Amino acid sequence: MLTSPQPSIKMRLSPIDPSSYSNAHELIITHIDLEWTVNFEKSTLSGSASLSFKTLRDDVEEIFLDSSDLDIASMAVKTAAGEIPVSWDVGKPVENIGSKLTVYLPTKTSGEFKLIVEYETNPKASALQWLNAEQTCGKKHPYLFSQCQAIHARSLVPCQDTPAVKFTYNATLRHPIGVTGLMSAVKLKSESGVSYFKQSIPIPSYLLAIVVGALVEKPIGPISSVWAEQEQIDESAEEFSQTADFIAKAEEICGPYVWGRYDLLVMPPSFPFGGMENPCLTFVTPTLLAGDKSLATVVAHEIAHSWTGNLVTNRNFEHFWLNEGFTVFVEGKIVGRLFGNASRDFHALHGLSELTDCIKTQLADTPELTKLVVDLSDCSPDDAFSTVPYMKGSTFLRYLEDLLGGPEKFEPFFRSYLNTFKFKSVLTNDFKKALYDWFREDPKNEEFLSRIDWDLWLFGTGMPPVIPNYDRSLLEACQKHAKLWAENDIETIKASSLLSEPLTSIQLIEFLAQLLEKKTIQGLTPEKVALLDQTYRIHATKNAEIRFRFVRLYIRAKMMDKMDEILAFANSNFRMKFVRPIYKELAGWPEAKPIAVENYNKVKDQMMTVCAYTVSKDLGLETGK
Numbered sequence: 214m215l216t217s218p219q220p221s222i223k224m225r226l227s228p229i230d231p232s233s234y235s236n237a238h239e240l241i242i243t244h245i246d247l248e249w250t251v252n253f254e255k256s257t258l259s260g261s262a263s264l265s266f267k268t269l270r271d272d273v274e275e276i277f278l279d280s281s282d283l284d285i286a287s288m289a290v291k292t293a294a295g296e297i298p299v300s301w302d303v304g305k306p307v308e309n310i311g312s313k314l315t316v317y318l319p320t321k322t323s324g325e326f327k328l329i330v331e332y333e334t335n336p337k338a339s340a341l342q343w344l345n346a347e348q349t350c351g352k353k354h355p356y357l358f359s360q361c362q363a364i365h366a367r368s369l370v371p372c373q374d375t376p377a378v379k380f381t382y383n384a385t386l387r388h389p390i391g392v393t394g395l396m397s398a399v400k401l402k403s404e405s406g407v408s409y410f411k412q413s414i415p416i417p418s419y420l421l422a423i424v425v426g427a428l429v430e431k432p433i434g435p436i437s438s439v440w441a442e443q444e445q446i447d448e449s450a451e452e453f454s455q456t457a458d459f460i461a462k463a464e465e466i467c468g469p470y471v472w473g474r475y476d477l478l479v480m481p482p483s484f485p486f487g488g489m490e491n492p493c494l495t496f497v498t499p500t501l502l503a504g505d506k507s508l509a510t511v512v513a514h515e516i517a518h519s520w521t522g523n524l525v526t527n528r529n530f531e532h533f534w535l536n537e538g539f540t541v542f543v544e545g546k547i548v549g550r551l552f553g554n555a556s557r558d559f560h561a562l563h564g565l566s567e568l569t570d571c572i573k574t575q576l577a578d579t580p581e582l583t584k585l586v587v588d589l590s591d592c593s594p595d596d597a598f599s600t601v602p603y604m605k606g607s608t609f610l611r612y613l614e615d616l617l618g619g620p621e622k623f624e625p626f627f628r629s630y631l632n633t634f635k636f637k638s639v640l641t642n643d644f645k646k647a648l649y650d651w652f653r654e655d656p657k658n659e660e661f662l663s664r665i666d667w668d669l670w671l672f673g674t675g676m677p678p679v680i681p682n683y684d685r686s687l688l689e690a691c692q693k694h695a696k697l698w699a700e701n702d703i704e705t706i707k708a709s710s711l712l713s714e715p716l717t718s719i720q721l722i723e724f725l726a727q728l729l730e731k732k733t734i735q736g737l738t739p740e741k742v743a744l745l746d747q748t749y750r751i752h753a754t755k756n757a758e759i760r761f762r763f764v765r766l767y768i769r770a771k772m773m774d775k776m777d778e779i780l781a782f783a784n785s786n787f788r789m790k791f792v793r794p795i796y797k798e799l800a801g802w803p804e805a806k807p808i809a810v811e812n813y814n815k816v817k818d819q820m821m822t823v824c825a826y827t828v829s830k831d832l833g834l835e836t837g838k
């Protein structure tokens with residue numbers, strides 16, 4: 214029976230992970246066999262999960278699992294001696310955390326056994342998005358997709374929903390004939406509405422993923438296909454044609470790729486993130502389809518996760534920077550190897566602009582969330598999520614690399630760190646110790662190591678304490694354009710020779726970011742905004758990063774007559790990176806706030822739960838979906 218949600222977590226739920234109830238210090242899941250039937254009429258997955266456990270101590274009597282809104286029909290323990298039904302108890306749900314599921318083992322148990330759970334997910338399962346046929350491009354078949362990171366796997370399957378635990382999985386998926394089912398695994402075969410999958414590398418629960426829809430496939434590399442609805446397949450294959458090159462460079466940096474396949478899936482626009490590194494099948498937002506590959510570095514990022522995150526995994530989400538900071542660092546190296554160091558450093562500087570914006574706006578009232586290592590005892594990962602672990606984390610690694618002798622010295626260490634901790638879950642101290650163990654081999658490094666202020670980097674608030682000496686050549690033009698538009702009137706701008714120097718798409722994004730960062734923009738009238746639009750042909754661009762920043766300029770200029778355009782962009786996709794700042798800024802404009810709230814109420818059911826929830830907070834509303 215479910216009772217009303219509690220306001221917050223209040224305390225650390227388990228000794229190893231503040232966001233999980235699991236007693237993973239006593240026993241761990243090593244493998245899961247899933248048998249799922251996809252019920253589009255009911256918006257549920259039903260079937261069974263057989264969890265293989267290994268105890269870490271003798272005489273375990275209870276299993277604590279994570280669950281969220283699951284309808285459990287039966288549970289049984291299976292050992293060599295046979296199958297015995299067991300009793301269980303579902304605790305009071307905590308908002309954003311779910312319920313503690315206690316399983317009472319029939320006897321004190323040691324060693325290996327299976328727990329077989331027959332159950333059905335809730336139609337509102339937070340990990341799942343159910344779209345009806347009308348909401349898809351093809352409009353013929355319904356569509357289902359998942360997003361489990363950080364702690365939504367518990368709404369799909371009762372599990373130890375902590376990245377401290379890794380398991381392999383097999384799945385049998387029954388779905389309507391005529392649609393394709395894919396998972397974060399290698400597909401073994403598919404016949405008349407049944408698809409079989411195997412993930413033979415241990416993964417944390419947040420990397421479980423499923424999609425079912427009218428999907429087609431186009432090969433884009435030796436181990437890669439792109440999957441999308443028919444209407445988007447050709448442009449997707451073209452946009453992501455660099456995938457094989459990204460993988461080759463990532464292997465040079467990190468070591469061999471171990472996951473077998475690297476496929477891409479272009480998601481419906483309600484996918485809440487830019488990309489999600491589901492193993493064997495990265496999910497990407499369609500907002501990357503800019504038409505000129507200018508946003509494809511997100512794919513390089515997701516590929517980098519094949520090592521940083523998916524092989525070496527943060528032990529809990531307080532150390533999320535070990536996933537994301539490391540991944541941005543590798544992403545930068547891929548960019549550097551393919552497009553040169555000036556591009557790599559421009560990419561890093563753009564990341565710092567995004568970080569500045571995030572710290573000033575999204576995190577203005579919660580400075581503790583600007584720390585690299587955060588305290589999630591009383592905060593759900595979805596509430597803590599920001600660009601801080603990405604950008605502050607990657608800046609820290611670049612600082613360490615520069616300090617310790619540059620890529621030539623740092624990359625061998627980096628590869629060794631990945632090799633040592635592959636298939637494991639780590640804390641920041643594991644990285645710190647590995648770094649000291651490696652670099653202390655040479656006594657000359659001692660002085661450099663002693664300069665690292667770990668406390669300041671890990672627990673200091675705000676921007677990174679040191680900004681590396683980046684190549685700023687590609688940034689300069691963006692800064693000059695931003696200064697021109699911020700400090701001059703229309704006539705002076707029109708006469709400026711600067712306008713004859715073209716900006717690339719990514720420079721245009723950064724120029725708009727720089728402009729938005731200015732405290733004052735001289736005479737920000739509709740005429741000036743229109744001139745900017747005309748000058749950079751913004752109305753003609755498909756690039757969502759450009760449109761996003763231009764829409765924010767409309768808000769900054771308080772252009773009520775552009776509200777339809779603002780909302781059209783906010784309704785065209787529900788990627789949180791874009792919609793959250795837009796709603797937050799509309800909420801701070803008194804005349805616009807009621808319009809934003811009305812629009813939100815109209816579209817919130819089309820958003821994933823995590824998006825509806827966070828946007829409702831950005832709007833200052835009480836509850837989400």
Ligand SMILES: CC/C=C\C/C=C\C[C@@H](O)/C=C/C=C/C=C\[C@@H](O)CCCC(=O)O
Nearest residue numbers: 362363486487488530533594595597598790
């Ligand atoms: C310090 C932060 C603590 C915990 C956060 C952990 C997970 C947060 C959860 O909300 C899930 C995040 C999933 C992210 C997936 C992809 C991102 O890389 C996308 C970044 C934003 C974007 O490009 O749209």
Ligand SMILES: [Zn+2]
Nearest residue numbers: 514518537540
């Ligand atoms: Zn990432």
